[in-house]
Amino acid sequence: MKLLRFGPKGYEKPGLLDAQGQVRDLSGVLPDLTSAHLGKASLDRLASLNPAQLPLVAEPGRMAPIVADIGKLICVGLNYSDHAAESGMAVPSEPVLFAKATSSIIGCNDPVVLPRDSVKSDWEVELGVVIGTRARYVEVEQALDYVAGYCVVNDLSEREYQLERGGQWDKGKGCDTFGPVGPWLVTADEVPDPQNLDMWLEVNGKRYQTGNTRTMVFTVAHLVSYISRFMTLNPGDVISTGTPPGVGLGQKPDPVYLRPGDRMALGIEGLGQQRQTVHAWDPALIDG
Template structure:
């Protein structure tokens, strides 16, 4: 299934995309696409529905983040061997983990705000997954059974804030709008192999990132097992798995986002998202 949340900011309703690409409303079935909906029994119930019996949503409403009420947004750094190479850094011996504020989460096609004083805002196309059942100290062999589905996430980053100022990466990753998510959550049963997905990102029509999850250093099963030893992963928690090469920081000369530029992201089977970069006056 392709599960979505559609409507104005803060008023999103649950829906699904049927085989013909039509948006269908799920409001009579579930209250939201969130941790309470992602349990295996609920997903099985939704999968058994005949989409043609669900109300068709007219027009082209805004898509919100495809998962609501995210408890934790956990990020993995330097998780592609070719991205580590372009960064001039050694392949890590274990996952690099940081958190991104959930207030950064926005819809897949919402505008990305360039923060006041920011000069090095960068793009990162990433495969993300959402937890469907509670995971604590799980084995690698059992790890994928805790994953409800997959999505695209743009891990937008302000590189100077991330690396040139004291403290953690989190402050360079967490500005409002720095985590566009979606367009939809694709349930795990529809992704034959999450470790064999092509991914790409364009800026103003120029290809910047071309990669594949085949070059992941730590796979999704490893990440679920590893993270669950440090923190309990709850239903609705999102983990984003790192980015392939081609980020602005790694280009020579370096290139960063400017007002008016448009990013377009795509991953096999997970759809397309697109954001325009804007600046807003201080409030």
């Protein structure tokens, strides 16, 4: 099942994608897709619906963030060994964790707005893991039972802020619009093996990233278990699990960074695609 939210900011509605790739309106069943609807009982109820009996949305317009109340966006750094190498960093012995501010979260095709005076903004296609059941000190063997589903995340990063401004990654990761998620949440039953998903990213039609989740240093199950030992993972929290090689920082002979007018396209097998246009600093594009 592919769950989604659509509509302009402040007027989003819940929906699902039917087998023909059409959006169906769920607002007659639930007011919005929130963390309260990600548990097994709620997902089973939604899965029992006949999509053909739900209103067809001919023009869904904007695809909104997949859950209305994402509580935490926890990210994993250097989780692909070849990406660590291109970044000039060692493969970590334990997962590297950092957080993106929830104010960075946007719909999958919303404008990406560069921070004022940004010169080193970068891209990162990543597998997002959406928590469905509260997880606290869970074992690896049971960890995937706490996952509601998966999504595409673009972990945009301002490298100067991240690496040259005092050592805190959060500075370069949590900028407004730097967390596109979606287009939909694919429930875990449709992703039997999250460690075998092809992923890619292009900028202005040029392929920069091509990878597969099987090359992760730490698996999804390991990450859910590990993170649950440092904080409670609540329904609606999202874990962004790291990126394969090909980021702008790692380009040779010189890094390549995002500029206004650039167009990104990215996707993960079975989880959909995102498309974003990069804009210079303009708060109206963030708030509008």
